[in-house]
Structure formats: C-alpha cells, structure tokens
Amino acid sequence: MNDDITSASTAHPAPARRGLGAIARSQMRNIAPFLTLIVLIVFFSVVSPSFATLGNVGNILTQVSVTGIIAAGLTFVILCAEIDLSVASIANATGIAVAYFTLQDSYVNIANVPVPGWVAILLALVACSALGVVNAAGLVVIGIPSFIMTLAMMQIAAGISALLVRGQIAYKIPALISTLGSGSVGGIPCIVLVAAFVLLLSHLVLTYTRFGRYVYLVGSNREAAENAGVNVKLILGAVMVISAVCSGIAGMLGVAHFGSAQQNEFDTYLLDSIAAVVVGGTSLFGGRGGIGNTIVGLFVLGVLNNGLDHVNIDSFLKILIRGLILLLALIINVYAQRLRETSAD
Amino acid sequence: MNDDITSASTAHPAPARRGLGAIARSQMRNIAPFLTLIVLIVFFSVVSPSFATLGNVGNILTQVSVTGIIAAGLTFVILCAEIDLSVASIANATGIAVAYFTLQDSYVNIANVPVPGWVAILLALVACSALGVVNAAGLVVIGIPSFIMTLAMMQIAAGISALLVRGQIAYKIPALISTLGSGSVGGIPCIVLVAAFVLLLSHLVLTYTRFGRYVYLVGSNREAAENAGVNVKLILGAVMVISAVCSGIAGMLGVAHFGSAQQNEFDTYLLDSIAAVVVGGTSLFGGRGGIGNTIVGLFVLGVLNNGLDHVNIDSFLKILIRGLILLLALIINVYAQRLRETSAD
Amino acid sequence: GRSEKPLKAAFSNAGLQATWCAQGKQAAEWWGKLFNVEVTWFDGQLDAVKQRSAIDNMASQKWDFVAIQAFGIGTLTQPVQKMIDAGIPVIDMDTLIAPLEQINVHSFLAPDNEFMGGAVTQALATAMGGKGKIIMTQGALGHTGAQGRARGFQSVIKQYPNIEVLDTQPADWDVSKTARLWETYLTKYPQIDAAFFHNDDMALAAYNIMKARNRTNILIGGVDAMPPAIQAVSDGRMFATVRNPSCRIHGGAIVAGVAAVAGGEKTGKGIPKHVITDGPVVTKANAAGMQWMQDHFLI
Amino acid sequence: MADAPPPILSLVGVSKAFGGVQALQDVDFTLRAGEVHGLVGENGAGKSTMMKIIAGVHADYAGRFLLDGREVRFRSTRDAHAAGIAMVHQELSIAPDLSVAENVFLGTQITNRLGMVQWRRMAQEAESLLARLGVHADPRQQMGDLPIGMQQLVEIARVLFSGARIIILDEPTSALSPPEIARLFSALRHLRAAGRSIVFISHFIDDILSIADTVTVFRNGRKIMTVPAADTTKGGLIQSMIGRGHAELEESYTNDIRLAAPAAGPVVLEADGLCLGRSLRDVSLSVRAGEVVGIYGFMGCGQAELARVLFGKMTPERGSIRVAGRRLRRGGTAGARRAGVAFVPDSRRAMLFHQEPVYKNTSISILGRLSRLFLKPAQERALAQRQIEALRIRPPRVDALLGALSGGNQQKVALAKWLTYPPKVLVLSEPTRGMDVGAKDEVVKIVHGLKAQGLAVVIVSSEPETVLSMADRILVLRKGELVREFADEIVSKDRLLEAA
C-alpha cells in the first residue's frame, strides 16, 4: 500500500521456512485419519493372526472397491459443500438396468429387453447420467437443496429398480462388466484396478485440471467464485452428474462382483461412502480435503469392517462397536483440525 | 422524538394496510404444501370410494401419529439449521429399552431386567435423553457437524438396540404405554391424541416462549443470535435433546402401537419424518417454517401413502410414484417460495 | 371346490422385493383365478411400519378372506384382530403374525424352518462323509426363520463329532455382506469343505466369490429352492437346497380361504390350526421335477 | 467537557491476538458517562476488536476491564447485556426470517408473567420505538423484506432503546442515507443528554467531528491518542490515523467539483431499458472507453441490483446489455466475464478465498485463458508475482494464504485478479464501503490508472464522496429510476443529495 505498511509488516511476519512441526500441524486434517487407520491396523494385527496376511490385504482392497468408486464421485459433491443421498440407489438402479438389457436365463422370470453387451452398458451409463442430470437440474435450475433433491432421487431410483426387476433376481450381465467386476489380472482383482483407476483419475482431475480447481473454489466460497465469473451452476451440475456416473459404474461392477442384481442390494453403500469421505477428513462445508482423504477414510472403514469379521466377538456387539469407533474417528478429526487452526498463521 | 425526525419520515412512507394478495404471497411457503395436500385428497377421493370414509380418516390420523411425534422434535432441529439422522434409531432403541425393563412372557428368550412399569418408562426416557445429550455434546462441545454426529449416533443407537433384544422380539410393555399406544378414548385412538398434544405443545413452545423464538433466531442468523446475547450452544444442545426425547416417546408408543419391539422396526421413520418437515415447507437452512408446516407435510405424506394403498396400481410402480410426487411437492415449494420473494418489497 | 360367486381376498407379504414373495404373489393370483377369487395385494415393502399401514388400510375394507405373511412378528396384531373380530378368516402364511397364544388366526401355513435347516445340513454332512469343516452363514439374527434354520443346523452337526464348524456369522440376507464375509473366510481358512447358507441368494453370492478364487470345491447348501438355485443345483454350482414351498403356501391360503368361505370349513376342525408345508431337499436327482412343479405353482 | 465525569468503563493494557495476528496491543481506553466517544483508525486497526471485547464477544484477551471501577470479565454477550452494554455490529446482525417487531426486541421478546410472548404488545411497542427514529414500517412484516437501510435502522433502534447505558455503534451509518444519518445523530444527542455513554466508530471524519465529544485514534492495534473533539481537526485526525499528512485526503467534497469533459472513446457498455421487479425501471445508460461513470443513489434504491445485472448475476426482465456492441445474453457471470466485464462486489468476503494462497485468488478469473484443461501453476504464480509487484501487495509472496493478508492488501488482490488481462468494462459496487481514508485514496488512484488505460468503469455507490472523487459523469438513481445526470458541469455533495 505505502511504505509505512512494509515497515509495519511485523504484524504479519512472513513465516520462515516451514519446519517439520509446522507442516505436520498444517496437514493435521490429513494426518489424523491416517493415525486412526494405523491404530486400527495395529490393533487387528495383534488381535487376529489371520488379519495381517497378504490374502486379507487383497480382501480389504476388494471390499473397499465398490465403496471407493462411489466415494470418488461423492468427494466431488462434498468438496462443493453439497451432498448426494441418492448414490446407493442410483448404483442399484444402474446395476439392475445393465442386467435388464442382458438376456437372462429362462428361469429368471423378468420381462426384460436383451440387447448386445456394449449397448447394455451404454444404456446403463446413459440411465445413471440421466438420473444425475435430474439431480443437477433440481439443484441448480429449480433450486432444491441437494439434501432433499437427492432424498427424492433416492426414492425415484429405488422405484425404477423395483419396476425393472419386479422382485426377481437377475444373474446375467455383459461379459465386459462381468470380467471387470469379478475377474482378476495377475492375481489382482479387476474391480480393485478399476477402483484404483477411478480414484486416481478423480485425484488428477481435482488436482491438476481447471475443473478441479473450480470445484475446490466453489466449495470454499461459492459467492466469490460466482463474482469471479465462474459458472458455479455448471460446476455444481457437473459434480452431481459425476457422482451419479461413478455410482452407476460402482453399481454395475457391484452386480458383477456379487453375481446378482436385485433390489436394495446396495443400500449400505450410502452410509459407507459418506462415512468414508467424512472420516477421511474432507469437510462437509466444502473446499477442504480430497481424494487422498477419501482413500484413507475408505481404508479406515474397510479395515474396521474386515477386522471385526476376523475377531470373535458377539455379533450384536459389533454394531455398537462400529458406531463407537466411527464417532471416535470423527472426534479425532475435529480435534486435529482445531489444533491445526489454533496454530495456523 | 423531535420535530425534524417526524417531518423527515417521507423517505420511508408508512406501508398501507396489507391487502389480501400481499398476505397470500407472504404466506406462500405455507400455502403451497397445503394446496398439494388438497390436490392429493381430491384426487384419491375421486379415484377410490374407500378413501374418503370416516374410518379411513382415522387410519390416516393413526398412521401419521408416530411420524408426527418424531417430526415435532425434528422441526426444532431443522429450524436451527441442523439435522438429526438418529431419530428413527433412537426411537427404536427407546422402544426396545422400555420392553427390556418389562417382564416378558417366558417364550420370549431375552435376558432382561424387569422393573415396575413407571420405572421402566422413566429409565427409557433417561436413555433417550442421554443419547440426545451425546448428540448435543458432539455438536456443541466437540463441534462435529450434526449431519455426521447423528449419523454416528444412528449406528450407536442401532447397536444398543441389537444388544438389548439380541435378535428376539419383545411383546410386553408397561400398561401406561400400552394404553397410550394402542388404546382409544371415545373412538379416538390415544396415540392420535398424544401426537396432537406433542405437536400442539411444540407449536406453543416455538411460537410463544422465548426459547422457541431463540430457536428461530438461531436458525435465521446464528451470529446475530450470539450478538443478541442468546446462548446459542444451549439452544442447539436443547433442540438435539428435544428431538431425542420426542423420538424416544414415539418409539415407546410405536412399540405399543405395533405390539412388539424388535430391531430395525422403525427405520422408515427417518426419511418419513425428514420428508414431512421439509415437504411442509420448513427450510433446511433454518429460521423458516414451524409445526404448522410439519403438520401439513405429515398429511401430504400420510395421505399419499394411504391413498396409494386404496388404488389398484402395480405395487412396484407405487415406489416410483411416491418418489415422483415427493419431488413434485418439493418443486412446488421452491417455486412458491420464489414467487413470494420476487413479489416482496 | 371353486366358489360360485366371485370372492374378494386381500393378501399381504413381507415385501415383493424378495423373489420368494414375488413368486408367492404369482401363485396366489394363479390359484385365485382357478378358484374364482379376486386377489388384492398389500405390499409390506420389507418394512414393519409400511406393512402395518398397509394392513391398517386392509382392515378398514371388506374382504371374504385375508392371507398375510408378516414382516415383523407382532407388528400387525391389532388390525388383524380387528378383521378376525369382524368374522373374516385370516390365514397366516410363513411367519407368525404374533405368537399363536396371542391371536386366533384361521390357520397357520408354514414350513418348519428347523426341519429345512436340518435337512440340508444332513445332506451336506452325508456328502462330506461325516467329517470336515463347515461354515454357516446366517440370515438376520432377528429373523425367526433364520433362528429355526440355525437350530436345525446345530442339531444335525451335534451328531457329527468330526465335523468342525468354522464360523457362523450373520450376513443379514445381504449379498454384499455375504461377499465380504466370504472373502475373509477364503483367506482365513485354507480348508472349507461345506457351507450352509440360510438362503440361496446368499449362497449364490458366495459362490461368485469362491469361483473368483478357484475354491469351487466347497459343497454349498441353501434354503428356498427358487428357480436360480435349482438351476445352480442342476449344473453343480450348489450341492443342495431345500424347497421352501412358496406356491404351496400361497396357493394353500387361497384353497383354505375358499374352503372357509364357500365350504364353511371351521378353524381347528376342518383345517388344523397349524399346517406344516415343508418341501423336500433338492439335489441334482429331483431338480428338474421341482422346477416343473414350480412352473405350475404346485410347490 | 471541562470537569470530566468519572469514567464508567476503562480498559487497561488490553491485548488480543488472532492466531499470529496481533489485533490489539496494550491498549488503554476510557469511556465517561454522558459522552459520545468517536473512534477512528485505518482498516484493521483494531477498533471492532476492542468493542467486541467490551460487548462480550471475545472472552479471551489479556489486560484488565473495569466497569464502574470494578474489574469484570465477560464470558459472553449475555454478561455484557446484563451489565447494560449493547452494540450495533459492523456487519448487519439481524434475523431476516423474523418479523420487524421481533428484531426490535431480538433476544428480549416481551413476555407476560407466564413467559408467553406477547405478540400484539411487542408489535405496538416496536412501532412506537421505530417511529422515534423516523422509521415507519409494519412491525409484522418480515425483516428480510425491508430495504437494507431500514434493516440497519431497525438494528440501531434495538440497541439505542434497549435501555443499555453503554451503547456501541460500529460504523452504523454505512447503509444509511444522509437524512437518516441526521435523524440518528439527533437521537444520539438525546441519549447523551439522558446520561448514556456512546461509542461511535466511523470512517467519515466529518461525522465523527460533528457528533463526538472525545475522539480516540487507533493505528495498528495500538491507541495513538485521545483528544477532545473540539481540540482537533480533520487533517490532524487523518495525520495520526495513517501516520502521514495528505492534503488531498482532507477534501470533503462539500465544495463544488467540476466534472470532466465528455470522453471521446467509443461506447463500450450500453444498457437499454433494464427492468427488474421494483428495483430497476427502464434504466438505460452507456459508458465510453476511458470514462468513469458513477451511479449514485440511497441504499436500496436499486443500485446494487444494477451492478448485479451488469455482471450477469441477475437477469433483467426486460432490456438489453451490450458490451462492445455484442449483446450479453443469459450466460450468468461467466458469460459476462467472457464478454469482458469485470466486477468487484461490495464485500471482501464475497470475492476472496481466505483459505487459499494468493496466486489461486488472482488466477481464478483467467484460468480459462491460461489453458483449457490442465492447470499451469507456474504461469499462475508468475502472473500473480507480476500483480503483486504492480500493486505493491504485502507480503509479496504468491503462496501466502490470503487470510493472512491485511484488509487493504486483500482488497488489492481482489482487484488484481481482473487486471492481468484487462477487461473492457469494470463494475465496482460500493468500492469504498467501510474503507479508511487512506485505502479510499488508493482505490481512487487505481481507478484513475485504469481509466487512463482505456477501461470503461462503472462505480455504483451510496456514498456521495465515492462517486464525486472518481466519476467523470454521475447518474442519480431514485427508487429504480434514473432521475438526473450530471455531466460536464459543476456538482457538489448537496446537489447530489438533493437529486437523490
């Protein structure tokens, strides 16, 4: 501004080379969930001999794959400070749609419309994108808050699922999806590779592209983004569609992985994927966090679920333990974040 | 004050008596859901002869009672711009708790702790208040956003339910609860009277007490509330506890109404009660709406659910129709609100 | 016999999302047509609260007879009692509406879950030669059917000291949870000889995991014997399943209702209070016939 | 003021830090009964922070706080209320969803003995209280439906008539029209006569000098001096506020000002017949390259909406906007940006990303020009570095978090984002609201610089000084209509007010 400001700049001392401590504090949002993960891994390794085996690592990877694909899309939405409650429902509808367009064995009693595999996949992708577009339109064109827009979509997609399978179970899906969902390459399950690819791609998009930057900035301060000439509605619409498409992919692969398409198959994935994103440290208020956080969150929940399968405790108690550990992880996140903030600048 | 002040008042001419049109516009938030309700009632009355009967009115009233009690508490929370995802779970846990403290028939295989009826009711109320206090503490003391705090509580309460009943079903509950939940007075089911009482009380509290006005103030502008000397944390904590207690009462009466206590019995009440509050026109962003809106919302959903049972359409299609009508109601709300805003000032 | 004047019946089952229930609906409608019964359906949507509302609505209308499969035991007592009081014969299918002490239904048509669980376990144990390692994957622990199937499993296993039970965790009828559990089992236990699932859907989901890991040597037993499982038994993916005869129960409810209304059959005299409707164990040997009988809603 | 009454409130050696920012450092402050105490200082000098300590908003501070000679420590605003201290905050602190009456009694709703809120009595009393400030509004109306200025008056009424004996007003006039300010001052004089103590914060030195008995000056978190208002001058105050004397800063714009001759450049911005609800009625204007057009009007007369419409944030119901001849169609703010319109909103909060580094703040509007798909952080940083140097932003680091910058520097960053690739049209909405005299001067210089580069600049403001100091041509907006144009003639503040 003028000379006296530079002289007065002692009020805002330029931070010296940041020490290790400072970096650690500023990364608290990322470190805290990571520590939670380490503690869980150590705990289960000690408690169960079958937990820390190579085979089980493969299990955990496989088990978080479907959630991971959904959570990747959800990360975009949550970074924008919105929410998508329809992910699991859209996953289910898409999985059912791809089976609906595939020739089923005669004993499966569904009046479906078989088309060639690639057409079926394409149609399923169109279907989930269309549901995403409806979410996006509701949010940005009509102006319904995403929480209730996607709540309605959750029911609509469930209704579509019901109409398509009519209480039956479909088993056949296109070969490509089948391979991706339950095949493996060199010992690594394809579904893990797909999930890794989706997460990596999401990370690259969020970190290195213009669109990704807009996502962060829209989440960080929506009004400022609009005042800077960013098409906020476009970004918000896009993240809703991305989330729906990720859910759709997850739904198709999930059907392949579980071997069947039926109603309500994916219901648990809603809470799991939201929990993964949030436990990983991405803020519900937008702008902070990212795919790295989501991956840590995925593993926290994945290790927890898998580890509890390895230890012999009362099945009824497990539900409570899971809830308590989830709460604990959230508390740790909040305190870590607070630590970071009080020691900031 | 002095002459020059009064004379200069032409800058803001005194508004004329507000016409009917102006009042209608300003009440759009309340009128739109009401119109939706009327349309639904007319539609079902025309389509089904069994719909508009006295007996069915009783059905609808009974069917919305449990949701109504939960939604009353949830209205406080949503008016504060927070959310409570644990309502159904707490209702379930409280219903199970009250059965847990009641002597069960020998064929029910639960290792429970029978105590006198009033003690059981008291203990159940203490239990749900305690869960509410945990929610409140997580929100205001630790600072976990209510969305994820109550998500964790949802699992914790489910875990408690599981531990208490261990997969069994309990049938016996204290006589008082049993009467309130399934008895009737002069042909009117007690549960309807209780729901009406809870809703009326909530309305009076919200409209005519300072606490109620603080709830609106906190929801409308938290910082202004803080500046006006309102103990915002206390208000937020209180609404979380109120919500949990309402859920607890609903859970106990629900168990009496349905005649048994078991796990996951009340899961649907979460979406139903949120939908009732929101469809009624209460804003998720706080400060706008109220119990009147919630009542309209309750009836919109209640009539919709009930009416669909009276018409002969494909069961699988009903789920989709329900979702679409929900979406439609939301769209109408948004447009009504917009109409109001553009015609304001 | 067939009723001269058309009868109106109301049916409700746990939730049409379930294949077993969907097949039951078709069977009821098929038998209803034969017996001149117009069937109106009240879907329970696999939800106690929703089914209760549906039954409340059912109870405020007039029916010649009613058949109900409860989703949550004890949650429908009041409206069902109202219909019984109004003189409507209420036929209870598959799951108790409430403990029989509490409510006086016309008749209770249900399989013996303990028998079904035991029968499949017996078939598996025999095929294992009386020794080896087995895993039971349970349904939801709160489900009475699952509890019965578990009892049947345990009662048979007790008789085989050389069979070791490795694990009995519940998968809550959920295929994704089943997949997760079985991924863990397959790494944790190098030897698994047989697996008993509380229903076929979970069995087929687990088979998919086994196949992906080349562990298809595990003998799989399930419950329900719906067409996909019969197919799986025929082509060797599953070893055995036991028929939970949806058609017999739902068709039986039509027959019982018509007999009560048109034939004046009295509860406890003409028809017993409790009709056990078990189906047979399905192996490769009888699979084809079982499929044919289902195609014609006979079992 | 000769025999000063005893102090009713004094702060001794008070310090307060936010993270690493020292907002207050060892400050002493004394308030006496029956005085109006003016408070001046640059942006970020710590004025609001000190008042928030007094009002109980900040509970953790170092130093002593004496009330009536006894040491107190407020834990919350409730404690301050109980002690008879009330404050009008710098940011509007109202509940838009509640009725006007409730806003007058915010937090202290009138109840009967049973604790029931008495709606009718509250409405009546609210109406009469508001009338004392010359406000005539339906007390049952929803607060959010009132124009901003009225909302501000309601908040002021709440605090003035709350019965508090110590009243703090933090920039209360920023949304008020001159007649409203006059009425406020008259009310303050009455309160002073009744023995109340008032702290009055403002960046309008003239206002301070006309109402205050005592003036305290803050700079950089320290108190510089406290003097009787009668013993100081505008120049003296500015001198001690910003630490240097500036003749041109003293300009009060009460005298005549000669507007520049019409610019000769081509017409760049052309708005024709804009209509928007009751905010804009058939507004047409055109701006040439190298011309600064000021649009003046009282708060709520539609000028905020006009700025938004020009930047595509709102779609007019009728009318068209052309930039360099091309019609601007529904494309939102992104469309306007692409067409060459730049916009600086009135609040810093609405244009900056506090948790992001400086370079991300400066590059947001030009990312599309740098690349289509992938970010080029190195280029972003280089461009940010250039702007930092050109605008002398401190600290000069592209990676500094924006939140760590002082307000003035933040303001420069907000401008910088539009200057890498200069736009054709720059729309500034209330560019100097809440700014200290020094910062205002900086803005004036930047605007003159941009004008020299050939930009068409539109300045929309409700502060006469702002348009008078920058504009070549002034349009006056009244209730959504353009009622007067001053061009190539002599204007003064009085004539501007007269027209509005």
Ligand SMILES: Nc1ncnc2c1ncn2[C@@H]1O[C@H](COP(=O)(O)OP(=O)(O)OP(=O)(O)O)[C@@H](O)[C@H]1O
């Ligand atoms: N050194 C760099 N090289 C390449 N790109 C960079 C660099 N620094 C920042 N970026 C860009 O900044 C964006 C995100 O990086 P940055 O680490 O600053 O994000 P952040 O929001 O601070 O994330 P975090 O949560 O990790 O702190 C990406 O778009 C990236 O292209």
Ligand SMILES: Nc1ncnc2c1ncn2[C@@H]1O[C@H](COP(=O)(O)OP(=O)(O)OP(=O)(O)O)[C@@H](O)[C@H]1O
């Ligand atoms: N809540 C806060 N968190 C962090 N820093 C703050 C906070 N409030 C104020 N500050 C900082 O404290 C310093 C003093 O701010 P303050 O608001 O008291 O200034 P001011 O004199 O009122 O300025 P203005 O004239 O702009 O209102 C500034 O550097 C500001 O950035």
Ligand SMILES: [Mg+2]
């Ligand atoms: Mg980073």
Ligand SMILES: [Mg+2]
């Ligand atoms: Mg200030």
